[in-house]
Amino acid sequence: MANNTILIHRKKYAVGLFWQPVASGVGGRAGARRLSHSIDGRYGLFVEYNQMIGLAARRSGYRAGMPVAAAEIVDAMTEYSSFLTAFVIAGGFYIVAVRNGIILKDNFYDSENVARTEYAELAQMPDWGAFIAPESWGVPRSIERSIDDVINGHAHTALRSIHLTGSVIVSLLLILLFIGGIGLIFHDSLLRTISPRPEMSRVDEELAAEYKRQIEEKNKQLDVEYNIEKKLPPEPIVMPYEILPDVAARADVCYRAIGFLMQSIPGWVPVAAKCGETHATAQLRRTFGTLGDFYTVATDLMPGAYVQENSENLISVRVKLPDVDVISSQDERDADTIIRDVTTLFQGMNMDADIHSVTDTVTNGVDTAYFDIVEISASSKMVPMQFMKLFDNFGGVYLTACDWNYSNRTWNYEVIIYAKTN
Numbered sequence: 001m002a003n004n005t006i007l008i009h010r011k012k013y014a015v016g017l018f019w020q021p022v023a024s025g026v027g028g029r030a031g032a033r034r035l036s037h038s039i040d041g042r043y044g045l046f047v048e049y050n051q052m053i054g055l056a057a058r059r060s061g062y063r064a065g066m067p068v069a070a071a072e073i074v075d076a077m078t079e080y081s082s083f084l085t086a087f088v089i090a091g092g093f094y095i096v097a098v099r100n101g102i103i104l105k106d107n108f109y110d111s112e113n114v115a116r117t118e119y120a121e122l123a124q125m126p127d128w129g130a131f132i133a134p135e136s137w138g139v140p141r142s143i144e145r146s147i148d149d150v151i152n153g154h155a156h157t158a159l160r161s162i163h164l165t166g167s168v169i170v171s172l173l174l175i176l177l178f179i180g181g182i183g184l185i186f187h188d189s190l191l192r193t194i195s196p197r198p199e200m201s202r203v204d205e206e207l208a209a210e211y212k213r214q215i216e217e218k219n220k221q222l223d224v225e226y227n228i229e230k231k232l233p234p235e236p237i238v239m240p241y242e243i244l245p246d247v248a249a250r251a252d253v254c255y256r257a258i259g260f261l262m263q264s265i266p267g268w269v270p271v272a273a274k275c276g277e278t279h280a281t282a283q284l285r286r287t288f289g290t291l292g293d294f295y296t297v298a299t300d301l302m303p304g305a306y307v308q309e310n311s312e313n314l315i316s317v318r319v320k321l322p323d324v325d326v327i328s329s330q331d332e333r334d335a336d337t338i339i340r341d342v343t344t345l346f347q348g349m350n351m352d353a354d355i356h357s358v359t360d361t362v363t364n365g366v367d368t369a370y371f372d373i374v375e376i377s378a379s380s381k382m383v384p385m386q387f388m389k390l391f392d393n394f395g396g397v398y399l400t401a402c403d404w405n406y407s408n409r410t411w412n413y414e415v416i417i418y419a420k421t422n
Contacts, residue, residue, distance in 0.1 A: 003091075005062075006089050006094055007090060008069065008153065013067050014056060016060075018055040019053070019054050019070075020053050021051060021052050021102055022052065028048060029160070029162060032162050033162050033163070035053055035055065042059075043056060044161065045162060050074065050101055052102065062159055064159055064161050067155030068155075069151065071103075072150075072156070072157065073085065073096050073151065074098055076152070077150070080098075081129060082129045083097075083131070083132070084096075084098075084123060084131055084132070085133075085145075086119050086134065087146070087150075089147055092109050093108070093109050093115035094107075094147065097122050099125070105118075120308060124279070126304075131143070236364065237362055238362075239369060241328065241329060241330045241371070243326045244397075244418075245324045247391070247399065248388065250324055250398075251388040254384050255383055260302065261317050262406070265301065266297065267293055268284040268294055269284065269285050270283070271283040271406055271407075272403060272406055274401060275321070275384075275401060275403075278320065279318050279321060280318065282316070282318075283314065283316050284317065286312070286315075294307075295307070305319045306318045306319070329395045329396045330395055330420065331419055335372040335374055336357070338394070338419050341394075342355055342394075346378065352379070353378040354375075354378070357373065357419070358373050358375060359372050371418060371419075372420075373416050373419065376415040376417070377415075379412050380410070381410060382411065384402055384411065387413055391417070395417075398417075
């Protein structure tokens with residue numbers, strides 16, 4: 001990501017805001033201030049838009065009064081409640097993702113590869129109403145549009161300051177100018193009169209003092225709310241071995257997902273497939289088929305799959321993995337003991353494996369917890385369900401990934417075991 005502003009119709013627009021939906025009645029400057037303090041307090045600017053608050057920091061190049069590009073795009077595409085856009089602009093690509101009227105993504109990328117990867121991840125979500133993307137990306141059902149055609153240049157939404165200090169000073173200056181003006185107008189009359197009637201400037205000073213008192217009370221109230229929020233304890237740390245996927249269910253899901261992606265499509269030969277933590281991906285190489293033939297067959301064989309054309313002869317197909325039940329599990333042995341026992345297991349089966357241990361951390365922003373992991377990499381002809389049964393006598397087991405190599409009909413496994421930490 002290169003910067004936080006883009007140029008549209010020769011006007012700077014703010015992008016890359018931190019967007020957060022808010023409940024009805026919680027918006028405005030006070031809501032933005034509370035939201036900023038609940039994060040880290042570094043945000044000094046905000047915009048309120050459609051039950052959302054967008055936060056921005058001055059040190060990142062934002063300025064008060066700067067129009068907000070994402071809000072303008074939502075206003076321009078009212079016919080869709082959900083849409084995914086990627087605009088080609090000077091110096092890079094601007095991606096905006098909106099789901100049910102909520103802004104999920106509003107970022108500028110100076111790298112086309114990074115932008116395409118981010119767009120592809122978002123496109124996996126179902127039920128988009130419209131896709132806008134560069135024609136060269138080859139996104140199914142998408143159209144290419146210029147951002148200058150979407151935003152008309154007449155901005156209606158702009159960043160404002162979160163803090164009240166500036167507005168209070170302006171208000172007091174206006175009151176003082178008003179008092180001074182009244183004094184000049186009635187100066188001669190006041191000198192000629194002896195009557196002790198209330199002076200206009202004196203009345204206005206009392207109003208100014210009351211106005212200032214109300215502002216100070218409001219600031220004190222916000223400070224109290226901020227202190228209460230600031231003293232809230234952090235969320236407890238959740239260790240990764242407390243939410244591990246069930247070993248058998250995870251192996252079964254990977255096996256089925258890879259089988260789903262490796263279905264026979266005339267004219268296209270599978271190369272390899274991988275089951276990751278959230279998605280499964282397969283690569284296919286063209287022999288005598290065409291892209292049109294592939295889409296015709298794959299639409300029926302692989303509903304819901306996302307296709308990326310890496311070249312005219314190589315494509316990738318990806319599907320999201322279904323959720324499986326999670327359990328809490330940790331091995332009672334330390335890392336060194338687990339390494340010795342796993343090594344013995346694989347030696348007894350005359351199988352090679354790369355086995356080592358690492359220490360990792362997890363934090364809630366305040367506290368940090370350390371834990372040891374034993375990492376195992378191995379190749380086998382056994383399918384995932386069979387291979388994972390090798391670890392029945394271990395706790396804290398997680399199949400992080402498995403690959404299927406089509407040419408040599410071999411599975412490559414990556415497994416970790418959460419060890420007892422002293």
